Amino acid sequence: MLSFVKYYRHLEKHIVQFIAAEFFLQLINSAFMAIMLIYMEKVGFKDHESASFVSFRFLGVLLFAFPLGLFIKGRKLKPIFYVSSIATPTLALIIIYAISIQQRELLYVSLFLWGTSFIGIQISAIPYILRNAKKQTHTEAITLSYSTWSLANIFSGVIIYSLKNMNPELFDEKLILQIICSIGFIGTFFIFSIKHTEHLPALTKKRTNLKEFDWIIIFKALIPTMIIAVGAGLTIPFVGLFFYKIHGLDSDQFAIISAFATLIVFSMVLYVPIIKNKLGYKLAVPLTQTIAIFALIVLAFTEIMPFKWAVYIAVVAYIIRQPLMNMAGPMTSDIVMKYVGERNQEMMSALTSAVWSGSWFISSVIFQILRQLGLQYVYVFLITAALYFLGVLMYYLLILDYEKKIKQGLIEK
Secondary structure, X not given: OOHHHHHOOOOOHHHHHHHHHHHHHHHHHHHHHHHHHHHXXXXXXXXXXXXXXXXXXXXXXXXXXXXXXXXXXXXXXXXXXXXXXXXXXXXXXXXXXXXXOOOHHHHHHHHHHHHHHHHHHHHHHHXXXXXXXXXXXXXXXXXXXXXXXXXXXXXXXHHHHHHHHHOOOOOOHHHHHHHHHHHOOHHHHHHHHOOOOOOOOOOOOOOOOHHHOOHHHHHHHHHHHHHHHHHHHHHHHHHHHHHHHHOOOOHHHHHHHHHHHHHHHHHHHOOHHHHHHHHOHHHHHHHHXXXXXXXXXXXXXXXXXXXXXXXXXXXXXHHHHHHHHHHHHHHHHHHHHHHHOHHHHHHHHHHHXXXXXXXXXHHHHHHHHHHHOOOOHHHHHHHHHHHHHHHHHHHHHHHHHHHHHXXXXXXXX
16 A cells, blocks of 8 residues: 555655755745635635736746746756745735735736746756756655645635634635644745755856756647646636636635645556556556546536536546546656657756746637636536647657657666
């Protein structure tokens, strides 16, 4: 049952400390994703207005991810971790205050800065692991790092559900979010506890020398991510609103369902090294993603199902979709980083964050427009499913090219 443990017990202490810090910052992120839009709906914001505000979080990342990718090349990453671990929970508390007083200008600014702060950890995570973890534990370290989102989602869901049901009048969405954001400061402790001396790759050329990077390889590796990210941005930030507005589930109900789904995600993602070894990338990635896409299609159609128990179908589809869609993340990250090579990894990490956030910025604007036009959630989700299918096909082609280059000796396995 716990056979996966042996794959993780050899991780170095400083890698575990960094991943623990990631967890506490992801705790804030997962709480925001679960109930912030529901909170905004309750205080008077319409869903298309909320989408406009959320888009500014992704705009911040879009604008600063590329410069940060250049900045971190050949530099120590810990100073960036220090800033992010303090600024991220601080700005999160300001966001909650801005929502409560419906101060739109402050909300735009704080969400923009929060997105910018959060990428300090997001962009630097994989480069830090690849630089400082033992080569033979790269897949395990990346998988565990990737799993912090899942684990944080479980904990935040349990916290939200428990507090809301303990005293719903006292523990409203605002106070719950404030509590979780305060817990996020624990990440600062773990960052400052890292005593390991960073390994710095040799910087042979200027950081601003863009000719140093293999742009054709980088963009080839980015295409699948770009397609999937646009689709995801139309759905993932707004699933909580979908369950609230279409199926009548309140924030605590959605949070505990999301936590349960993510518990399955976390459990299954930990087995990714085993699945990768047994099935190989070529089978594992497309198989898990295709089943997840069909589950998303079922979830979408529950909006127009005429019977009351459609909500149960929606919950089951959501629970099936979550683990299967998330299982590919560590595997595709591992493939992409090996595919682009060591000298492109920092830039690839930065551009991946930029693509995700840029796509989610565009998707949030599209969602805002579609909802203003009165388009139902079912059609928005079906657009996501179509983009996912295309993205999975592109990943499959990338995997084939990756395996071909390994055989040719152009990539080190």
